[in-house]
Structure formats: C-alpha cells, structure tokens
Amino acid sequence: MSTNAIRPARELLLEEYRGVLSTLSKSMPGFPFGSVVPYCLDAQGHPLILISRIAQHTHNLQKDAKCSLLVGERDAEDVQAVGRLTVMAEARKLTDEAAIDAAAARYYRYFPDASNYHKAHDFDFWVLEPVRHRYIGGFGAIHWLDDVTLANPFAGAAEASMIEHMNSDHANAIAHYVELTGLPRSAPAEMVGIDSEGMHLRIGQAIHWLAFPNTCNTPTQVREALVLLARADQWPTPAKVEG
Template identity: 40%
Template sequence: MVYVEHHAQEQAMSEFTSARELLLHSHHGVLSTHSAKEPGYPYGSLLPFCLGADGQPLGLISELAQHTRNLRQNPKASLTLFQAAESDQIQAGPRLVLLGEAYFLSPAESEQLAPRYYRYLPSSPDYRLLNDFCFVSLQTRRLHYIAGFGQIRWLEASEVLKASPFLPLQENAMLEDLNTREAELLAAIWHKACGSAASEPVAIAGLDGDGGDLRQGSRLLRFDFMSPVADLEQAWHRLHAGEVRANG
C-alpha cells in the first residue's frame, strides 16, 4: 500500500511538472469565450500570450475583436495549449486547458507589464499608439491536462502556475541592463542552454524564480537555474556564474 501511494504521488508530481513545462513553452493558444452575438455558443480565437508577473497568461486584445466583446459581457473563458505531434497522431501529444476569468489590466498595471509582453512578442501592436488595444490576464482557476491517451488529470492552478518573485519594474530594469550591456553573457547562456553557439544576437525576454527565456530572432529558448532563486540579486549571480541548464 505504501508503494502504491508513493507511486501515485510520483506520477502526480510528474504530471504537474509536465503541465507546467507545456505552459512555459507555449506562447499562443486557442482562447474560447462565450459568444455575445450568438448566446449559448462558444467562440474560439487565437491568442498570443506570455506569462505575467503573477504567472497567469497575459494577452493583448483589441476592443473591436469579437472575443473582447464576449469577455466584457462574460469574463469566463478557457485557453487551450497543445504541443505539435511529431507524427499524424495529433492527439498523442500533450494538451493543457486553462479555465478562468478575464481580468482587464488598469493603465498603471499595463505600463508595468507591457515591457515584458513586448520582449516575448515584439511584433505585437503598440497599445500606446492604438487606443482600442488593452491587456487582459486569464486568472486561472483550474487546469485540465491530457498527457496522452488515457493520461488525463484535473489540476489546481496552485499546482502549476507560479508567481514570479520579482516585481515587474525591477525585472524590466535588470533585463534592460542585460540586453544593453551583456551581449557576450547572453550568448554564452544560449550556448549552454541550447548546446550550440548563437548565430544572431541574443536577448533575454523574461526571468522567473525557476529560470528564464532567451530570444534569438523569432525563436524563444527556455533555460533553468540550477536551483530556484528568491530575488533578482540571486538571479544575477546565477547568470554571471553560468549556473543555468537546458530546459527539456
């Protein structure tokens, strides 16, 4: 009985980790909202996103878009993420559905989180020049994870999503400094995390307590710290000491 319980705990932890890995490696998904125009019907649309400082998906949407009108009327929504299968068996790959409620950021919150969003999605419209765009966060309540055929589990948000230990303004300042002055360091981290030298300039898009994301052109590369960090000073020292590793 003890072995069975231990095995079940290990399997659950593995699923938590796998679900979080899929979330960390995803930067677009299918947003499903409740149609305001056709009541009772779901409405699906593509949503580019990054994770905000609270660990929740953060998107930039237009007030003219149908999904925004839907969310203004009913904030309940889901975001479906999936990993492309290497074969024609598309259902063999992992999928993650986040269920939650849309929260529209205030102007002050948008100013703090916009730099992070644009580091991940630099080709997105500039919301400051377009009055009809706004930032929205999906405040996730539960998640439904499908690892493959017959591997299905409901997860609580606290089991998968993690808030960053860094304040947005502090992260923005540190990453601006890294991207401006530390080109060689970022290239070295890319080499260590990727296994091959960078062919283009490397920038850092974001950091969290477990690691971060580097950008080279349109490609994002996730890396992990050797152990979690609690503040930006620890993160700074880990980066400069090369105490990072490939993720996945």
C-alpha cells in the same frame, strides 16, 4: 490530483507563448468561439493578453468572462502524444493605470511590435485568472490541477534591471545559452523575462524558455545561475522539484 504534474504543466505554460482562446459566442449563443492569441505571464503567473476592442472574442468576454486557453507543445509530430494544457479562467480587463503600465512594460518585451498597434488602435490588456487546469502529459497522463501558476518574485524593477544588464553587458553569455540548448540562430537572442524557474529569450519573433538548474528565489541566486550557465559545457538537467 497529482502534484507531480504541476511543474510540467506550469513549464508548458512558460515554454509556449501562444494558444487558442475559447470564449462563449455572443452572436451564436451556446457555441464556443476559438481564436489564436499570443500571451506572456504576468507577475502572478497568469496569462496576459492584448486584444482589440472590436475583436469577436473581446465582445464575447464582455458578455461572459468565462473562457479557456489551450496551450500545446509546438512542432509536435503527434499532438496526442505530447503535453497540452487547458487553462479554464475568468478574463479580467485591466483598467488601473499602474496595472496597465506594468502589463505594457512586460508584454512589449516579449512582443515589441505590439506597442505600435496598441497605440494606433483600440487594444486593451486582459488577464486570464485561472479557475482550474486540465493537463495531459501524453497517453494516460491526464490530470485536473488547481494550483499551477506561480508568482514571479522578480516581476517589476528587479526583473527589468537584470534583463537590461544581461542584454547590455553579457550578450556573449546569452549567445552561449543559445548554443548550449540548440536554439535557432536566425537572429540575435535577447533576454526578455526572468522567473524563479528560468528565463525567456526572444529570437526574432519566437519566444523560448530555458529552465534554471535550480529554483532561484533571490536576484543573487539568479546571478549565480546565469554565471554557472555561461561557463557550462552542456545545459544542466533541472533539479526535480514537485509543485
């Protein structure tokens, strides 16, 4: 197992926001069943999904919680030459009200339209708890990885406060981040997530993750990073940190 592959594998999971969920078919025993799902990462860094109770993949998970989530780099010309990650996991439905509320608060920032059909239909939050990962970073760069995910030290009130402050008072800084990184300007960008390694911006319905120059472990370090980036002439290359 290569520790050098852990960071790029995790960054791929952060950069993407949709993947192919494979479950074990209930109606066709022994066959895998694939479906496309959007996801964000929960406080533990695990994929969080919202799925309908009548969906085929939900029936499959209720019978057997074993599943996998395949995530690949978007818009790739050669899918075999770019990164992709398979997260083998045990799916767990959230039933505790506090956990559901926390999941909803986070998920709706990323996918605000989801709150409408969640309330109108029978949808539930499920978390995919990783068991092992298979990461391919391109030709010949193939790794089995165990500990890829990283807990978000800001998840909850601290993250919500920082995001609200940035969106309310520093829209110009967010627009500058978009300009520096060449992200689409099809709609105003809104910050929806902050973790120790970067931030998530939502532009329309698309989610984009931007890496901080250095790992941030406190809200003060996040503030310093955001100020630095707001004043930067070009987006700095993140420091190389293993793990």
